[in-house]
Amino acid sequence: MIGRSGNPTLNENTFEQSGYYNGHEAMTIGGTVNKSFMLLALLIGAAIVSWVMFFNGHDVFAFMIGGAIGGFVLAIIISFAPKTAPYLAPIYAVLEGLLIGALSAMFESTYYGITLQAALLTMCIFLGMLIVYKTGLIRATAGFKRGVIAATLGIALVYLLSFVLGMFGLSVPYLHDSTPIGIGISIFIIIIAALNFVLDFNLIEEGAQQGAPKYMEWYCSFGLLVTLIWLYIEIIRLLAKLANRK
Template structure:
């Protein structure tokens, strides 16, 4: 299992040519490498010894063993990572006011924190094993950025929008989780390929828009404001929801095939990246809508 992330390239769901065994339950007597993302992991146990439902939905699960990842591990690590984001966001909101006397300093710190978070996330994305310290440090710097940006939007553009964006993000998470658990969303190779292609196209458009805004001023091509801003914001939220489904698939596969417990940190890292993505897009859409009232 590797961490998922709408911005950076995923290193694959498994060690089987970069994909997990989508909808391919292990069959007795079949080759392990074809469906087991952890077949080459020396810590993994035989996934064919037992079949039962996983925590996210019906499917095979490896026998319980010491040191294997569980849903409790994923929930705990995700709670720690998101808790760090929330804590530093609140502290930066309080300690880095965006009033006219301090706005330049606050924005400068926010941009610096965002760049540090970007570097840390890239480092973790390319590491073979998760580093809890690195992931928590990313969460801390990401929280600083989110706190200042949220404070600025709430102060100058749309008061009260932050709570709405948080509730909207929680609603998307709950909706995707229910849809995934009920198997209304089925993560297949085609689904994975479509989401990745759409995400790369979306990011490229946003990068081009950013370059035009830097050199031409304003909002560049207009993809992040007005009617187009709402449209692309909604597309961003939908992409984030799709990445949540991919994250849930990774967690399900990790539990089913006996991934080592340390992999739960990668699951937490991926879920945090995706939820931050959804929150920022939700914040943008709601702020545009309220600004047009």
């Protein structure tokens, strides 16, 4: 049985429903890594476009809204139909790139240097979690998985509540504040986002070992990108909170 991931796009039923393949048709870790780099390149390329447009005086609000809504819709489709990942994951990466680029530019215009800091911290955390996973310092045990999944779902519910309350001019206490409690909440969310990488790495490794179909390389790469984007956004929000306290 393949272990579960806290990432909603990567779960234990994904490979089971896909069937198993052998030989050149099977998923490999190397293939997943290559496709992850492809999606990341598309994300960065699209982000540069919206970033440059923002600082050239263009309105990038449409990029933010279109990227957020379009990315969300595609994420739902890919999650329920993994076979669409080879076609929709690249589009998802571009849409999220437009969103991330515009969002980052807005933060950068207020807090100079924050984008580079957030990007470096995100990549350092990603590499750090990969190292601790490969060295066995953190193991994706059943209890570990249950804890991360429960925390991730809890965070998702809080953000959903925040979105609904925001429609009525209300907000969740401390969630967006620069108070010590608000900063503590952001740090907790970042820790949970980082721990999701351990579950993702474990699922990808087991999927490759059990011979999941080739298209799952795109699906798993998409799942990693979802976690990476989540982590980056949480880090840049934390840095903005810290900057507000200076």
